[in-house]
Amino acid sequence: MNVLTEVAVEKKLNPMTKESNIKMRGKDVTVHYGEKQALFAVNLDIPERQVTALIGPSGCGKSTFLRCLNRMNDTIDSARVGGNITLDGEDIYDPKIDVVELRARVGMVFQKPNPFPKSIYENVAYGPRIHGLTRNKAELDEVVESSLKKAALWSEVKDRLQESGTGLSGGQQQRLCIARAIAVSPEVILMDEPCSALDPIATAKVEELIDELRANYTIIIVTHSMQQAARVSQRTAMFHLGYLVEEGATDKMFTNPDDKRTQDYITGRFG
Amino acid sequence: MAAYLFGFLALAAIVVSLLGISRARRVRTSQAEKVHSRPIYHGLNAAIWTGVPAFVFLILWLTGQNAIVDMIVMGSYPGADALSGAQRSLVLSEIRQVANGNNFREPSPQILAAVAHLQSLEMLARWAMVALVAALVTVGAFFGLKVIESRYRARHSVERSITIFMLFSSLVAILTTLGIVGSLVYEAAQFFARVPLTEFLFGLRWEPQIALRADQVAGQGAFGAIPVFFGTFVISALAMLVAVPTGILSAIYLTEYSGARFRAVVKPLLEILAGIPTVVYGFFAVLTVAPAVRSLGLTIGVEAAPNSALAAGAVMGVMLIPFISSLSDDAFAAVPRAMRDGSYALGSTKGETIRKVLLPAALPGIVGGVLLALSRAIGETMIVVMAAGLIAKMTLNPFDAVTTVTVQIVTLLIGDSEFDNPKTLAAFALGLMLFIITLGLNLIALRTVRKYREKY
Numbered sequence: 001m002n003v004l005t006e007v008a009v010e011k012k013l014n015p016m017t018k019e020s021n022i023k024m025r026g027k028d029v030t031v032h033y034g035e036k037q038a039l040f041a042v043n044l045d046i047p048e049r050q051v052t053a054l055i056g057p058s059g060c061g062k063s064t065f066l067r068c069l070n071r072m073n074d075t076i077d078s079a080r081v082g083g084n085i086t087l088d089g090e091d092i093y094d095p096k097i098d099v100v101e102l103r104a105r106v107g108m109v110f111q112k113p114n115p116f117p118k119s120i121y122e123n124v125a126y127g128p129r130i131h132g133l134t135r136n137k138a139e140l141d142e143v144v145e146s147s148l149k150k151a152a153l154w155s156e157v158k159d160r161l162q163e164s165g166t167g168l169s170g171g172q173q174q175r176l177c178i179a180r181a182i183a184v185s186p187e188v189i190l191m192d193e194p195c196s197a198l199d200p201i202a203t204a205k206v207e208e209l210i211d212e213l214r215a216n217y218t219i220i221i222v223t224h225s226m227q228q229a230a231r232v233s234q235r236t237a238m239f240h241l242g243y244l245v246e247e248g249a250t251d252k253m254f255t256n257p258d259d260k261r262t263q264d265y266i267t268g269r270f271g
Numbered sequence: 272m273a274a275y276l277f278g279f280l281a282l283a284a285i286v287v288s289l290l291g292i293s294r295a296r297r298v299r300t301s302q303a304e305k306v307h308s309r310p311i312y313h314g315l316n317a318a319i320w321t322g323v324p325a326f327v328f329l330i331l332w333l334t335g336q337n338a339i340v341d342m343i344v345m346g347s348y349p350g351a352d353a354l355s356g357a358q359r360s361l362v363l364s365e366i367r368q369v370a371n372g373n374n375f376r377e378p379s380p381q382i383l384a385a386v387a388h389l390q391s392l393e394m395l396a397r398w399a400m401v402a403l404v405a406a407l408v409t410v411g412a413f414f415g416l417k418v419i420e421s422r423y424r425a426r427h428s429v430e431r432s433i434t435i436f437m438l439f440s441s442l443v444a445i446l447t448t449l450g451i452v453g454s455l456v457y458e459a460a461q462f463f464a465r466v467p468l469t470e471f472l473f474g475l476r477w478e479p480q481i482a483l484r485a486d487q488v489a490g491q492g493a494f495g496a497i498p499v500f501f502g503t504f505v506i507s508a509l510a511m512l513v514a515v516p517t518g519i520l521s522a523i524y525l526t527e528y529s530g531a532r533f534r535a536v537v538k539p540l541l542e543i544l545a546g547i548p549t550v551v552y553g554f555f556a557v558l559t560v561a562p563a564v565r566s567l568g569l570t571i572g573v574e575a576a577p578n579s580a581l582a583a584g585a586v587m588g589v590m591l592i593p594f595i596s597s598l599s600d601d602a603f604a605a606v607p608r609a610m611r612d613g614s615y616a617l618g619s620t621k622g623e624t625i626r627k628v629l630l631p632a633a634l635p636g637i638v639g640g641v642l643l644a645l646s647r648a649i650g651e652t653m654i655v656v657m658a659a660g661l662i663a664k665m666t667l668n669p670f671d672a673v674t675t676v677t678v679q680i681v682t683l684l685i686g687d688s689e690f691d692n693p694k695t696l697a698a699f700a701l702g703l704m705l706f707i708i709t710l711g712l713n714l715i716a717l718r719t720v721r722k723y724r725e726k727y
Contacts, residue, residue: 075615077531104618114609117632126627127617177613184617 023048023188023218024069024106029083031064031073038064041083042244044237046188051210051219053233053250055226057265060239062222066190069220070106071099087188104131107186111193113173115165115180120157123165123176124148127184143183151179152209171202178209182217189213191221195228207232226266230254238262272397273333276404280329284322287412291317294419308425316425319432320415325407332400340396344389349381455706458690458699465693466494471700473497477663479683479694494697496704498663502673506584506655507648509669513588514648515641518595525596526603527625538600545593553657556586561658568670576660581669583658587651594644595637602636603629635719642716646709652677676701 024046031039039061046052046069054062064073071092073079085092092102104127115123124144127133134140144161148154153175157168165176174194181189191210195203210219210232223229229236230250237247238259246259257263264270295313299306341363345351354362366385369378378386419425463471474495521541525534561582568575606629614624630637660672661682683698690696 070616072612072616075612100618100620102618103616108612108616110609110612110616112609114607114613116610116613116628126614126619130617130619130623130627180613180617 021048022046023088024220025086026065026068027084027086029065029068029081029085031061031068031082032078032080033076034078038242039068040242042239044244044247046218046220047235048218049214049216050234051214051221051232052235052237053229054220054222054237054239055224055229055265056239056245057270058224059241061242062237062239063192065239066192066220066222069188069190070103070108072103072108074099104184105186106188106190107181107184108190109174109177109181109192109194112197113170113177115168115173115176117164117166119162120148120165120168120176121161124179124183127180131184133184147179147183148176150182150213151175152205152212153179169202171198171205174198174202174206175209178206178213182213186217188218188220191219193222193224196224203228226254226268238265240265272401273329276329276401277326280322280325280404280408283325283408283412284318287321287415288314288318290412291315291416291419294416295425298419298421306421307423308427312425312429313419313423315429316432317412317415317419319429320411321408322411323432324411325404328407329400329404332403336396336400340389340392343392344385347388348385452706455699455703458696459703461690462693462696462700465696466700470494471496475665477679479679479697492694494693494700496676496701498665499674499676499679499701500704501665502580502659502663503649503675503677505580505667505669505673506587506659506675507645509581509584510587510591510648510651511641511645513585514591514595514644517588518592518640518644519599519637521592521596522599522603523625523629526600527621527629541593541596544590545597547590549590549651549653550657552586552590553654556582556654556658560586564670573668573670575670576672578658578660578672579670580659580673583655584669586658587648587654590651590654591644591648594647595640598640598643599633599637602633602640605636606632635722639716639720642712642719646712646716649712650677650705650709652681656681676705680705 022045026042026044026046029039029042029044030037042061042065044065054066056062067073068081068085069092071081073081081093087102087105090097092106116126118126121144124147125140128140128143134143145154145158148157153172156172157163157176165173168176174197178189178194194210195206198206207228210221213219214234221229221232233250235247236250236253238245238253238257238261240261246253246257246262248258253262254266257266292310292314295306295308295310299310344366345359345363348362351359351362362382365378366382366389368375369382370386370389471494474493475497476493476495477498478493480492525538529537557578561578564579564582564585565575565577568579568581610628610632611624614628619627655675655678659675659678661674661678662672663674663679664671666673680698680701683695683701688695
């Protein structure tokens with residue numbers, strides 16, 4: 001069944017590549033954590049300036065795949081990544097690639113909001129500072145303001161930029177983390193269940209934000225919520241037990257999936 | 272006599288608890304309804320009733336007996352009212368000496384009469400004590416065994432007793448501290464009655480060697496504590512200069528860079544440093560480090576004493592490394608992984624992450640460790656006694672000998688001490704000041720650590 005699925009996926013990839021540019025491409029990606037293999041030969045293309053949702057039951061490897069895309073797995077000692085992942089055609093695991101530069105191009109937002117215990121301003125200014133993106137305070141102020149505006153947080157925090165970022169509400173903290181990621185002008189933003197720690201209203205705001213960000217950024221989002229995947233993404237990839245089961249346009253995936261496991265998962269029969 | 276009584280109490284408690292257990296078992300088998308507490312609790316409860324009241328009574332009796340007997344004896348001693356406090360205690364001690372059979376001179380008839388009185392009183396007290404303890408044990412055992420029945424909540428009763436016992440245990444440390452402070456304050460007040468507080472706090476000369484005769488030249492001594500505290504400050508500063516960077520850097524290396532195997536070996540080794548007795552550090556300082564420091568000083572052309580602030584400070588710094596390293600290590604490890612991930616995901620290097628995220632987040636914990644180490648440095652005695660020096664000198668030259676508060680306290684109290692003399696009493700004033708300073712530092716440290724706990 002897997003073989004069949006992968007063939008089917010290969011077939012479907014071709015029409016898509018014509019419509020839109022491929023920003024990132026994973027080819028035969030495998031990941032081992034120590035002895036345990038977490039990801040089996042995943043082939044997935046990420047189209048530029050679209051939202052790609054990765055879905056699947058817990059432990060299916062979707063977060064693992066996401067963390068390969070900006071080499072966050074490097075920070076886990078036991079993790080080994082195989083296969084080939086490219087960003088604009090460049091192999092990101094090439095020894096010549098500087099991981100610091102890669103992560104500046106491929107930003108990440110985590111499951112639990114993790115603002116630094118610094119002021120709101122300093123949280124956003126952190127990335128531009130370490131990368132030397134601005135020449136003076138005025139420029140930095142501008143980057144901070146525009147990032148917060150893009151993250152739809154500016155109006156709520158503009159009068160208290162010097163207050164601690166950890167004092168914000170959960171939803172605000174998550175948008176602050178998005179602003180922080182935007183501030184280094186990434187091309188791709190990875191989001192690992194960005195709304196799982198948020199209430200429905202904050203979730204709605206973040207989803208709205210994701211939809212706006214699509215105009216400028218390529219977004220890959222891991223989510224446990226089928227509705228969320230249906231609402232925010234254009235393409236969806238379904239993972240199960242470390243395999244990529246199926247991927248395609250979100251509309252099709254949710255109305256007429258090819259694989260029975262996808263159908264079962266989407267309709268809530270397992271997972 | 273009292274020792275036998277304590278043994279008897281323990282034995283009685285054990286016997287009664289066994290009786291209680293078997294009685295509770297019988298109750299359980301003979302009655303249909305459910306028994307509230309397990310037999311062991313009934314046994315313990317009975318043992319507590321048997322032992323504890325008698326034990327408390329015995330302790331109180333033993334503490335009070337001598338004072339009361341003395342009072343009665345002196346009450347019937349002819350002319351006792353005319354005696355001053357000191358004479359009174361002299362007479363009393365003579366009576367007790369004679370009663371114990373140590374005759375230094377032929378006792379007067381009054382004394383002999385008092386001795387007879389004392390001995391009869393003590394005999395009476397002893398038997399009264401035995402009788403009362405026996406009565407308390409009997410009543411306690413009787414009551415403790417009698418209450419055993421199915422609905423009696425022996426477990427609650429036992430747990431309450433244990434709670435009270437724990438309360439007393441925790442009070443011991445507090446009461447001891449209060450006692451220490453009290454004695455320090457009392458003796459220091461004696462000192463300040465002789466030497467003005469302003470001289471002690473602001474004086475620049477420390478020459479506590481009081482002359483034996485009042486008319487001797489320079490018989491007064493000088494008690495300006497500033498040079499002594501200055502020495503403590505110099506040595507502590509040197510120690511912190513060694514310990515703080517080394518400790519923090521080693522903590523950073525161990526938590527962020529080293530492999531698991533290196534860490535597993537080095538961390539326990541570092542903590543062994545904290546277990547070395549300070550007197551051993553003292554040997555090391557005086558026999559190995561001090562000569563090396565002196566020859567280094569002479570080589571670079573600085574006036575260098577055989578004992579130097581640098582030798583003592585450096586060795587003390589090494590002693591303090593594990594404090595700072597271990598507490599900083601904990602502080603770094605307590606920074607959530609999400610902080611590191613957040614920083615790495617923005618494309619920062621390990622160094623940037625440590626400098627800009629980990630250090631600020633761990634800072635309160637590190638500060639707590641540094642302050643604890645600092646109060647250890649200020650209070651450290653053995654290393655400086657062996658390696659620092661004795662002369663109070665205001666110098667910033669680390670190759671010179673300085674003295675510290677703790678060294679002065681030790682030297683002032685060694686040998687024959689007269690407690691009506693500012694030389695001896697000065698030790699208590701120094702001790703009080705030291706106590707206030709380290710207490711302040713500890714309070715700051717505790718507050719910082721608590722603030723740190725609330726952070727995440």
